[in-house]
Amino acid sequence: MRGDLKAAFRREKSGTGRDSLLHGDRLLTQISLKSSLSYIFDKEVSLMLGADAVASLREKLNEFGEAGAVPPPLAQRLIEASAWWLHHPQSPTRAPGFSERVVRGPHGWEVEFGGNYFLVERAILLSKRSISDALERAVVSSSTIDGTRLRKRLNACVRESVAKSNHEEYDYYRGGAPPEMRQPRYIKEPLPDSGTIQDSETASNDRVSNRRVIQLFRPVAFSEDAGFMTFGTQAIKIGDFVDEIWRQANLDSFCL
Incomplete structure (x- = not known):
């Protein structure tokens, strides 16, 4: 010892x-x-959207259709999921029967609510564009889609899809919005494929000199309001509409 x-x-x-x-x-x-x-690297890799995931989401978005060619069952399903009677004797209640009132109007598929029209086709296509923009940002930044930001954008898409009785579109319909949320928050986003303005061109050896590139921007609305967008005694519940868009695109698989 x-x-x-x-x-x-x-x-x-x-x-x-x-x-x-x-x-x-x-x-x-x-x-x-x-x-x-190693953990950080693996985490970063897991937060990137792979080529298969990007292709899958683009394929889902293709199913939303184009202007004049949005599938009627999709428009009906979204109304079925989001229409409400607000002054029902037994408190606000869902009104899936409004899906049978989807008709084609000047702006595509729409539903009349009193003196206004909810332009469901426009809401679908605005949502499609917003999801596509979010996907492209994720691809460029090698990350996944920011789900919180995207939901706020989709909320605003619903309120940007209402027309008056003469079918004149509202810029942003505020019916039913809480006072603190009646005004959306606008963020400037770059326009894709912004133009190139050339001050003067001098061609030499296949090169162009004195080129000035201008990046153009557009204001994009975002809103945290996922409540009722009201038309008298009837309403579209924004959160329900966005949830159904979310399911149709399977966005939980692509978002943070």
Whole structure:
């Protein structure tokens, strides 16, 4: 026993034991650092949308159709999911039967609510464009779609899809919005494929000099209001409409 203590004392005095401990600590630190970096790298990779995911979402968006060619069942399903009677004797209640009132109007599929029209086709196509824009931003930044930001944009798309009795469109319909949410928040976003303006051109060896590029922007509305968009005693519940768009595009698979 005494011999073991003396040997340990000699190692400590010579620094051998202390060096071994320090070396061990350094190894543990290096291993921990490598593990942390590996975790961060794996996390970043997992937050990127792969080519298959991007193709899958684009395919889903194609199913939303184009202007004049939005599938009627999609328009009907969205109305079925989001229409409400507000002054029902037994409190506000869903009104899926309004899906049978979807007709084609000057702006595509629409539903009449009193003296206004909810332009369901316009809401679908605005949502499609907004999702597509969000997807492109995610691809450029090598990340996934910001779901919170996208939902706020889709909320605003619903309120941008209402027309008056003469079919003149509202810029932003405020019916039923709480006072603090009646005004959306606008953010300037770059227009895709903004034009290139050339001050003067000098062609030389297939090169063009003195080129000035101007990036154009457009104001885009965002809203946290997911409540009732009202038309007298009837309403479209914005959150329900957005939830159904979300399901149709399977956005939970692509968003943070």
